[in-house]
Amino acid sequence: MKLRVRHVSRYVFDAPVKRLAQSHRLWPAETQGQSVIQWSVETENAVTGSGFRDGAGDWTQTVTVKGPVSEFTVTAEGLVETSDTSGVLRGHRERVPASAYLTGTRITGLTAELRMAAEAALEGMDAASPLDRAHALARYVSDHVVFAPNRTEPATTAAEALEGGEGVCQDHTHVLIALAHAADIPARYVTGYMLSTEDSQGAEASHAWAELHVHGLGWVGFDAANRCCPNEYYIRLGSGYDASDAAPIRGIVDGATQETLDVSVAVTDSARQSQSQRQQ
Known part of the structure; x- marks a missing residue:
């Protein structure tokens, strides 16, 4: 499948800032x-700085804008x-060992309740395969966290x-991620995009899912919000x-402002789009 993406982030400041700096993982x-056929990242009036591929295999590029800056896209x-x-x-290709992703953060830190949830999800599965155990954790999340926009905050x-x-x-x-950590399974937060279908959840902006490191397979993606593993969509x-650490755009501004x-x-879907254009 060939997917065409357009992702626009527009920042507006209530007062001009002196300087803006961002790092992009876009x-x-x-x-x-997946294979990139064509891709570009445009940053108006910005100076492109250093770029590097981090230990997790993701490309990061820095940009800066000298003010005054009222808007940035x-x-x-x-x-x-x-x-x-x-x-x-x-x-x-990545260099970070999977064991590094047993580390929790403030957001994914374990509590007694999360540990009990992981135990409940894996009850009776001591002899199950690592992949089946990972699927059981994902199902538990799907069953116990209903998709509901505007009920939580970024810091939840x-x-x-x-x-x-x-x-x-x-x-x-x-x-x-937290339940996987409770079960001693390395897990990490993944950002990306998803082609919406009639039944999909959470595609109004950039999407997110987890990757769990499964013995014998390596990293495997699980989208608990949609009860599936990532596919060609x-x-x-x-x-x-976590979400903050994996954010596609992170930045700072010089100057107090809202x-x-x-x-x-x-x-x-590029193929469907082309077909629709030919039929018009």
């Missing part, structure tokens, strides 16, 4: 499951060819989301310990 990974767009690998991440922890029983893809991912951008962020993401 370039899709090159793996056996970042546009990432392009065409990516994808295929279904049943969620298994293959051909992604995994424990809070599980207790509240509702949230968005970010919350599903944080809870699954997904584009992987990058990863981290910031408004407007994000729009459009993901389309």
Whole structure:
């Protein structure tokens, strides 16, 4: 499948700032499951700084803008060819050992309740395969956290989301990471895009899911919000310990001000789009 993406992030400041600096992880990974045909990241009036591939195999680029800056827009767009690998991440070159992703954060930190939830999810599965155990954790999250927009905040922890029983893809991912850690399974937060279908959840902006390191397979993606493993409808951008660490855009501004962020993401099937254009 060939997916076309247009991702626009527009920052508006209530007063001009002296300087703005950002780091971008907006370039899709090159793996056996996806290949970049064309991709660009446009940053108006910005100076491009250093770029590097981090230990997790993700490309990071820095940009700065000298003020006064009242508005700033970042546009990432392009065409990516994808295929279904049943969620298994293959051909992604990285240097960080999987064991590094047993580390929790403030958001994914374990509590007694999360540990009990992991035990409940894996009850009677001592002899099950590592993959079956990972699927059981993902099912538990899907069953106990209902997809409900605007009920949680960016700072909502995994424990809070599980207790509240509702949230968005970010919350599903944080809870699954925490439960995996409780079961001694390395897990990480993944950002990317998803082509919406009638039944999909959480594709109004950039999407998120978890990757669990399964013995014998390596990293395997689990989208608990949609009860599936990532397939050809997904584009992987990058990863981290939690949503903040994996954010596609991170930045600082020089000058005290209030910031408004407007994000729009459009993901389309290039083949269907071309067919529709020919029929018009």
